[in-house]
Amino acid sequence: MELSIEKLYALVEGLNSLVEKELPISAAFSIQKNISIVTAELETSDKLRDKIIQKFASEIREDGSADIPHENLEEFRKEYDELMQHKVEIELTSIKHSQLGETITPLALGQLMPILVEDVEEDKHV
Incomplete structure:
Protein backbone atom coordinates (compact mmCIF):
# COMPACT_ATOMS: atom_id res chain seq x y z
CA MET A 1 0.00 0.00 0.00
CA GLU A 2 1.13 3.55 -0.65
CA LEU A 3 0.94 6.03 2.23
CA SER A 4 2.33 9.47 2.91
CA ALA A 40 11.47 1.11 10.74
CA GLU A 41 10.09 3.07 7.77
CA LEU A 42 9.90 6.27 9.84
CA GLU A 43 13.55 6.12 10.97
CA THR A 44 14.66 7.77 7.72
CA SER A 45 11.88 10.34 7.95
CA ASP A 46 12.87 11.18 11.52
CA LYS A 47 16.45 11.89 10.42
CA LEU A 48 15.28 14.10 7.56
CA ARG A 49 12.77 15.88 9.80
CA ASP A 50 15.53 16.59 12.32
CA LYS A 51 17.77 18.00 9.57
CA ILE A 52 15.00 20.31 8.39
CA ILE A 53 14.39 21.54 11.93
CA GLN A 54 18.11 22.09 12.54
CA LYS A 55 18.42 23.96 9.25
CA PHE A 56 15.74 26.52 10.13
CA ALA A 57 15.60 26.64 13.94
CA SER A 58 17.17 29.44 15.93
CA GLU A 59 16.96 27.29 19.06
CA ILE A 60 16.26 23.64 19.81
CA ARG A 61 15.39 22.93 23.43
CA GLU A 62 16.15 19.77 25.42
CA ASP A 63 12.53 18.61 25.07
CA GLY A 64 12.91 18.66 21.27
CA SER A 65 10.75 21.72 20.67
CA ALA A 66 12.25 24.34 18.39
CA ASP A 67 11.93 28.03 17.67
CA ILE A 68 11.65 28.78 13.97
CA PRO A 69 12.18 32.50 13.24
CA HIS A 70 9.38 34.18 11.31
CA GLU A 71 11.69 34.88 8.35
CA ASN A 72 12.41 31.11 8.03
CA LEU A 73 8.88 29.91 8.63
CA GLU A 74 7.64 29.80 5.02
CA GLU A 75 10.67 27.88 3.73
CA PHE A 76 10.57 25.58 6.77
CA ARG A 77 6.89 24.76 6.17
CA LYS A 78 7.56 24.14 2.49
CA GLU A 79 10.34 21.62 3.16
CA TYR A 80 8.52 20.03 6.11
CA ASP A 81 5.28 19.64 4.13
CA GLU A 82 7.20 18.17 1.21
CA LEU A 83 8.61 15.50 3.54
CA MET A 84 5.22 14.80 5.15
CA GLN A 85 3.52 14.40 1.76
CA HIS A 86 6.22 12.07 0.39
CA LYS A 87 4.68 8.69 -0.45
CA VAL A 88 6.22 5.35 0.44
CA GLU A 89 5.25 1.84 -0.52
CA ILE A 90 4.78 -0.29 2.58
CA GLU A 91 3.37 -3.76 3.22
CA LEU A 92 1.12 -3.82 6.27
CA THR A 93 -1.25 -6.36 7.74
CA SER A 94 -4.90 -5.36 7.78
CA ILE A 95 -7.00 -5.57 10.93
CA LYS A 96 -10.75 -6.22 11.08
CA HIS A 97 -12.93 -3.74 12.94
CA SER A 98 -14.31 -6.54 15.11
CA GLN A 99 -10.82 -7.41 16.38
CA LEU A 100 -10.42 -4.05 18.10
CA GLY A 101 -12.87 -4.77 20.89
CA GLU A 102 -15.88 -2.83 22.01
CA THR A 103 -14.26 0.55 22.64
CA ILE A 104 -11.82 2.66 20.66
CA THR A 105 -11.43 6.41 20.51
CA PRO A 106 -12.54 8.24 17.37
CA LEU A 107 -9.00 9.62 17.05
CA ALA A 108 -7.44 6.14 17.08
CA LEU A 109 -10.07 4.87 14.66
CA GLY A 110 -9.23 7.63 12.21
CA GLN A 111 -5.50 7.00 12.55
CA LEU A 112 -5.99 3.29 11.84
CA MET A 113 -8.19 3.71 8.76
CA PRO A 114 -5.47 2.76 6.24
CA ILE A 115 -5.25 -0.77 7.68
CA LEU A 116 -8.80 -1.37 8.89
CA VAL A 117 -11.07 -3.64 6.90
CA GLU A 118 -14.76 -4.26 7.25
CA ASP A 119 -15.91 -7.60 8.56
CA VAL A 120 -17.64 -9.42 5.75
CA GLU A 121 -20.32 -11.87 6.67
CA GLU A 122 -20.37 -14.97 4.54
CA ASP A 123 -23.49 -15.53 2.46
CA LYS A 124 -25.60 -18.12 4.16
CA HIS A 125 -27.89 -20.08 1.93
CA VAL A 126 -30.94 -21.58 3.57
Missing part, protein backbone atom coordinates in the same frame (compact mmCIF):
# COMPACT_ATOMS: atom_id res chain seq x y z
CA ILE A 5 4.85 9.96 5.70
CA GLU A 6 2.22 12.06 7.48
CA LYS A 7 -0.23 9.11 7.39
CA LEU A 8 2.49 6.79 8.72
CA TYR A 9 3.09 9.03 11.73
CA ALA A 10 -0.66 9.06 12.44
CA LEU A 11 -0.88 5.29 11.91
CA VAL A 12 1.89 4.51 14.39
CA GLU A 13 0.16 6.74 16.97
CA GLY A 14 -3.08 4.83 16.45
CA LEU A 15 -1.30 1.49 16.69
CA ASN A 16 0.54 2.56 19.85
CA SER A 17 -2.78 3.55 21.43
CA LEU A 18 -3.81 -0.12 21.24
CA VAL A 19 -0.74 -1.84 22.66
CA GLU A 20 -2.08 -2.00 26.23
CA LYS A 21 -5.56 -3.06 25.18
CA GLU A 22 -6.67 -6.68 25.63
CA LEU A 23 -7.23 -7.97 22.10
CA PRO A 24 -7.44 -11.32 20.33
CA ILE A 25 -4.00 -12.81 19.63
CA SER A 26 -4.34 -12.35 15.87
CA ALA A 27 -5.10 -8.63 16.27
CA ALA A 28 -2.32 -8.12 18.85
CA PHE A 29 0.16 -9.85 16.54
CA SER A 30 -0.90 -7.74 13.56
CA ILE A 31 -0.62 -4.56 15.62
CA GLN A 32 2.88 -5.39 16.87
CA LYS A 33 4.02 -6.44 13.39
CA ASN A 34 2.68 -3.22 11.88
CA ILE A 35 4.32 -1.11 14.60
CA SER A 36 7.69 -2.69 13.78
CA ILE A 37 7.29 -2.11 10.04
CA VAL A 38 6.06 1.49 10.33
CA THR A 39 8.66 2.41 12.95
